[in-house]
Amino acid sequence: MNCEDFEEYIALSAGGDLPHDDEKRLKSHLSVCSRCRNFAAGMAESQGSLVRWRSEAPDNELMAEVRSNVRVAIAQVPCRRYLLMASWSRRFGFAAGLALTLLAIAALWLAGSRPVGETIPAAGKRPEQAPDRKISEPAPAESRAVAVSEPKTRPAGPALGDSVRRAKIERRQPAPEPLRLELHTADPNIRIIWFIPPRQPGKTVAVPLGG
Amino acid sequence: MAVAVMSGLEEDLLARAKSGDAAAFETLMVQYQRQVLGTALRMLGNRDDARDVAQEVFLRFYRYIQTVDAGRPLSVWLYRVTINACRDQERRRRRRGFEVSLDRHTDEGFDRAGGEDLAGDLERREEWRILREALAALPRKARAALVLRDIQGLPTGEVARILGISEVTVRSHISTARIRIKKHRDRALGRQS
Numbered sequence: 001m002n003c004e005d006f007e008e009y010i011a012l013s014a015g016g017d018l019p020h021d022d023e024k025r026l027k028s029h030l031s032v033c034s035r036c037r038n039f040a041a042g043m044a045e046s047q048g049s050l051v052r053w054r055s056e057a058p059d060n061e062l063m064a065e066v067r068s069n070v071r072v073a074i075a076q077v078p079c080r081r082y083l084l085m086a087s088w089s090r091r092f093g094f095a096a097g098l099a100l101t102l103l104a105i106a107a108l109w110l111a112g113s114r115p116v117g118e119t120i121p122a123a124g125k126r127p128e129q130a131p132d133r134k135i136s137e138p139a140p141a142e143s144r145a146v147a148v149s150e151p152k153t154r155p156a157g158p159a160l161g162d163s164v165r166r167a168k169i170e171r172r173q174p175a176p177e178p179l180r181l182e183l184h185t186a187d188p189n190i191r192i193i194w195f196i197p198p199r200q201p202g203k204t205v206a207v208p209l210g211g
Numbered sequence: 212m213a214v215a216v217m218s219g220l221e222e223d224l225l226a227r228a229k230s231g232d233a234a235a236f237e238t239l240m241v242q243y244q245r246q247v248l249g250t251a252l253r254m255l256g257n258r259d260d261a262r263d264v265a266q267e268v269f270l271r272f273y274r275y276i277q278t279v280d281a282g283r284p285l286s287v288w289l290y291r292v293t294i295n296a297c298r299d300q301e302r303r304r305r306r307r308g309f310e311v312s313l314d315r316h317t318d319e320g321f322d323r324a325g326g327e328d329l330a331g332d333l334e335r336r337e338e339w340r341i342l343r344e345a346l347a348a349l350p351r352k353a354r355a356a357l358v359l360r361d362i363q364g365l366p367t368g369e370v371a372r373i374l375g376i377s378e379v380t381v382r383s384h385i386s387t388a389r390i391r392i393k394k395h396r397d398r399a400l401g402r403q404s
Contacts, residue, residue, distance in 0.1 A: 007390055008386045008390070011385070011386040011387075011389040011390050011393075012382060012385065012386050012389075014389060015360065015361060015385065015389065017360075017367055017382055017385060017386075042393055042397060042402070043389065043390075043393050046389070046392055046393040046396050047361070047389065049338055049342060049396065050342065050357075050361045050362060050392070051361065052335070052338070053338075053339055053342050053362055054362055054363075054364065056339055057245055057249065058244075058245060058248040058249055058252055058261075062248060062258060062261075062262060063244045063245070063248060065262060066244060066248065066262055066265045066266055066269070067237070067240055067241070067244065067269075069262075069266050070240065070266055070269045070270060070273070071237075073266070073270055074233075074270070074273055
């Protein structure tokens with residue numbers, strides 16, 4: 001290390017910021033270098049001057065002016081809560097507005113995609129079953145079988161947990177067709193057909209009727 | 212001025228100020244006005260900028276008082292806000308085309324009430340004028356490190372936390388600043404460095 005490198009050590013040492021090992025190295029250099037000793041003396045003086053400068057305080061008039069201006073600025077705001085709310089609304093107002101708009105669009109879209117008069121079933125309720133009664137309704141003695149056919153618009157599955165999820169699934173599907181129920185009798189010219197409103201689970205089943 | 216953990220009295224004042232007690236807020240402002248204004252005056256070198264910065268600091272304190280951690284010294288929070296506000300003020304000045312010149316660094320804003328020792332007062336004033344000039348010529352980060360470490364008397368670790376830099380960097384800034392100030396002072400006093 002040369003004397004210029006030691007100047008940095010001297011500067012740090014003047015304020016007590018030099019690590020112990022470096023301090024020892026500096027001391028051994030100072031013991032043999034008069035130029036660095038002079039530099040260190042000047043640095044100590046300059047450092048003392050900086051420390052004395054701490055006592056120079058801001059004038060009271062300026063401090064009073066600052067306090068007064070702060071009081072006025074605070075008084076112009078109705079209350080601190082308003083300030084916090086204003087800060088909050090600046091930050092999140094845009095996001096909240098966007099979320100509300102999206103929600104409104106989604107609600108309108110859902111309402112538009114649902115057939116008139118249809119209601120979303122209550123959460124956890126299973127959809128109404130196909131009226132088995134109709135299948136077993138009195139039929140001519142000659143009848144052989146009942147064919148229940150439903151267009152495969154929706155696979156049979158577990159009841160949905162909530163109405164929102166249900167509504168989403170229904171939204172993706174095309175409008176379901178009514179359930180078609182045919183009763184074949186012994187006479188090939190006679191067929192009885194029922195059309196049952198949609199939203200009834202099940203698929204084409206053949207129900208053997210007595211005989 | 213060593214940084215200590217927030218005292219019980221100060222903690223109580225802060226809690227009251229948080230709940231909307233204007234008198235408690237005023238007391239805290241009086242308690243820290245010297246720290247805030249003194250730092251701003253030395254960082255910016257003139258009365259008007261320092262006053263604007265000090266007002267900004269106390270208004271930020273008022274606005275964000277709920278976020279101030281009662282477990283940590285309030286002085287550190289205020290130092291950080293002051294240094295940031297000084298930086299913003301310097302940028303604003305530059306944007307508006309103001310030059311940051313040594314002439315702007317005056318003793319306006321400091322208490323000039325002298326004691327009985329007039330000759331001593333004059334000598335001190337001259338000494339501080341030289342220091343003000345030297346400080347104004349320093350790069351901003353070196354100036355901030357020196358003001359906090361040598362004039363406000365904070366430990367190196369605390370200075371590093373306030374400025375958001377490592378202790379090694381703080382030491383590097385401080386040594387550079389001290390050498391430059393010494394050289395400026397030697398020149399001003401007609402000595403050979």
